[in-house]
Amino acid sequence: MPAVLNEVTLVAALPAPTASVAVGPPLVDLLFDQPAATDANLVFGANYIAPRDDVVVLASLPLPVVAIKFIPPARAALLAELPALTVTTLLLRPSVPLDVTGASLPGVVFSGEVRYYSRTQRPTVGQTAHAWQVAAQTEDGSTQGQQDAAATPAGWDTFWRRTLGVPQGIEHRLPPVLAAAPEQRGARHQDATRLQDSTWFAHQDATRFAATRQGLFQNAGPLRDTTRFRHQDGDRTKRAGRVSFWQIARLLTERQGSDFQIASPSLKGWSVRYQDAVPPPLGISVWVVPQPPAPIPCYTPSAHLLFAALAPADSHLLFVCENHINPPPPDGEPVVVPVRRVYFVINNVTLYRVSDGAPVPVFNLSLSLDASSWAWGFDAVLPAKAEALVAGSASGPVELVASVNGTPFRVLAESISRERIFGDASIRISGRGRNAVLAAPYAPVMTFSNTEGRTARQLMDDVLTVNGIPLGWAVDWGLTDWNVPAGAFAQQGSWIDALTAIAGAAGGYLIPHPSAQSIRVRHRYPVAPWEWSTVTPDFVLPVDAVARESLRWLEKPAYNRVFVSGQDVGVLGQVTRAGTAGEVLAPMVVDPLITEAAAARQRGVAVLADTGHQLEVSLRLPVLAETGIIEPGAFVEYQDGSVTRLGIVRATQVEAGLPEVWQTLGVQAYA
Known part of the structure; x- marks a missing residue:
């Protein structure tokens, strides 16, 4: 196995502090820096003794050396400097690799085996004996803890038994024999003599009409009812009977006269204000889009100058609008709705798009506003084919104009939902008035403050600006104005949030204009x-x-x-x-x-x-x-x-x- 030994300084422990050991020519000096060990082994290593051995060399030397242990770092060059060293067993570990196959160390003779300790986990090939052995099949089954019960003739004994008839009976106050005693009940009244009475009317004498009334009952037959005792069978011969209290009724015929005769029909017609409606013929509906009235020009086009007053001393020319009409001042009189028998109202409702004036068909629509809202709420139901007319784009929602009896409302179609029923499909749109552009999600979140003293009215004008440039919205102020020192106003949010904060400080609220870019500020209670x-x-x-x-x-x-x-x-x-x-x-x-x-x-x-x-x-x-x-x-x-x-x-x-x-x-x- 290939192995590379780490470089170390060979240090061994011998009895003498400093000595030379000759193991054959040439001689090698061994330096001992530790006292001799109790055994005869030479330990080569560094200045410390590791808890484990990396190289164990079992060699035969002239000295009584049984084993040589190398502690890393060490090098195999030491073996070459030990002449006449016969290695019988060389134990290697991963930290001391050595090429044993082609090893040629001078003076070292390998006569034994080389074992290499890799200190790694190897798969163990073996078998694990189970603590249990194969159980033998047994034919024994589950033993029932009870045995078959023997049938016993004993049954359930009742606490009652059949009683015997005794001659004693139940004494009662009735006689032993009940004889039928027919009993009649007579009416307390006798037949009344018919009295003829007539009621005279102012019209004419009525012909008497005779009607016959027949009794609702028929001849009743006597019914006998038997009373039985609950204890023992009674004697059927001694039977008591019940006789009906009523006797055979006699048919009575009574005449009732009416004071009226058959009336003659009188024909009378009702006049109505309406006639049968005629369905309109087939044709094309023409949509008339209401256009806003064109402004009246201030000057009539003319090349002539008309001087209506004497020339001023400063020689300035003062031009006056000749078509200007001052509206009459409000007289403060209330609008009184007169009491009429019938109120006629001609309703006209239209909906069209602002961008191009395209009419939008509508089934119904609703508008709402309250004191807690700063924008008109809008909701409408349209046919499904009108979806393309109100669908928004990346630039924003579609702006519409809803006109109700001549009052225009400019609204934004912010939300669209569709509802489909069998045979019918419609869409529902909802949104707010045009001043919704001053609030989220169209307006950014900003911080408003006043670096200098302003009035509350001026604060609203400052809010409706961007870098000092007005947004184009007007404020109709209806509160008592007051001064606000510098730094007192600080608000974070949209434009409408700042306007609401200013108005609410004095108990006011915002009322949007239906169509113009104007916001009215009014007090919740103009008068207490x-x-x-x-x-x-x-x-x-x-x-x-x-x-x-x-x-x-x-x-x-x-x-x-x-x-x-x-x-x-x-x-x-x-x-x-x-x-x-x-x-x-x-x-x-x-x-x-x-x-x-x-x-x-x-x-x-x-x-x-x-x-x-x-x-x-x-x-x-x-x-x-x-x-x-x-x-x-x-x-x-x-x-x-x-x-x-x-x-x-x-x-x-x-x-x-x-x-x-x-x-x-x-x-x-x-x-």
Whole structure:
């Protein structure tokens, strides 16, 4: 086997500290640095003694050497320097490889065997004796612990036995022989004498009509019933019979006269306002896409200059729009729906795409908005063939315009689902108003702050910008403005999140415009509920115009005082309802934008107004020409029986499915 010995310095242990051992010419000096061992073995190795041997050489020397042990590192060149060394057995390990097959070591004669210890695991070829031997088959089976039981004639003994008849009977108070005793029952009344009575009518004498009434019973036959005792067989000869209390009835014929005669039919016609409808002939439906009205130009094209005033002293020319029409100022009068016998409404519902004006067929659609939402909700059911018209692309959802009785709503078709029934297929689309582009997932997440002092109104304008460039959205501010110091405003989120935070700090909310890029900011309670007696309603609805009405009573804590405070900077305000002692305290409100008394007062009014005994009213009415679609925030006065109630609209839902269009108003009122 090929082997390579590691290089070592040969060190052996002999009795003498320093000596020379001559093993034949030439002589080799052996250096002993350790005391002599107890045995006669020479141990060659390094300065340490390993716990194992790598090379064991059994050789015959002139000295009494039985074995030579090499500890790595060692080299086989030592064998060549030991003349007259006859190796009988050479044991090698993996760390001391040696080429024994072609080994030619001068002075070394191999007369024995070479064994190589590899220190590796070899597969052991052998057998493992099992502790068990092959069991011998036995014919013994399972022994039943019981034997066959012998049949015994003994059975179950009953506790009862057949009784013998005894002559004693059961004594009773009846006579031994029951004789049939027919008994008759006579009526207490006699036959009444027929009395003829006539009722005269103002029309004419009626001919008497005779009717015959026959009794409902027939001749009854006597029925005998036997009574038997339960103890022993009775004597059948002594049988008691029961006789019916009724006798044979006699047929009685009675006449009943009627005071009426056969009426003569009178023909009368009913006039209706409708006639039979004629199905329309086959043809092509022409879709008329409503286009927005073109703006009226300010100047009429003309090359002449018309001076309507004297020349100013600064010689400047002032041009005035000749086609400008100032709208009349609002007079503050409510819209009163008159009481009519019939309300005629011509409903018109259309849906078309904004990009190219392509009409979208629709079965029905609905729109909804409440005070907690900042966008109109949209839902519609379309035929399946219209899927290509509303399917979005990588650039975003399709923008649609839903027109309900002349009011346009610009919405985004954000979600599409399909429903298929046997013989019919439709798709449902849902989405939000166009101001959804200011929120996720279309708007990025940004951080808003004010590095300098601004008003709340100016903060909203700053939010609707990108690097100082306006986004094109207008804000219709309806709150009392207040100052916000530098660093007081910090908000992370989309544009709509920042706008909601600013409006909510003073108890306000956002109302989106149906079609324009405008957002209205309104207070939840423009007037405190305890001062609603001075409010002029926006709409007056009679009970005749409301198709359905429902009420729900709510009871909320009657708070009359609240503390409102800023966070890092601001004011601490105490808002108390006028005319009360302020003994019922509401939870404290903390908002970083409450920096002035104006903001604290508006937020406190919003907290104290939403208390006490309230009513949730649901009114369902058509979209009339006088009212249009009534949006949240409007004051509505309606008639509840004999009580006139005033409330503020909190939610509006429009359901359009031709030929009917309805709007349902959620009104908050106070009892």
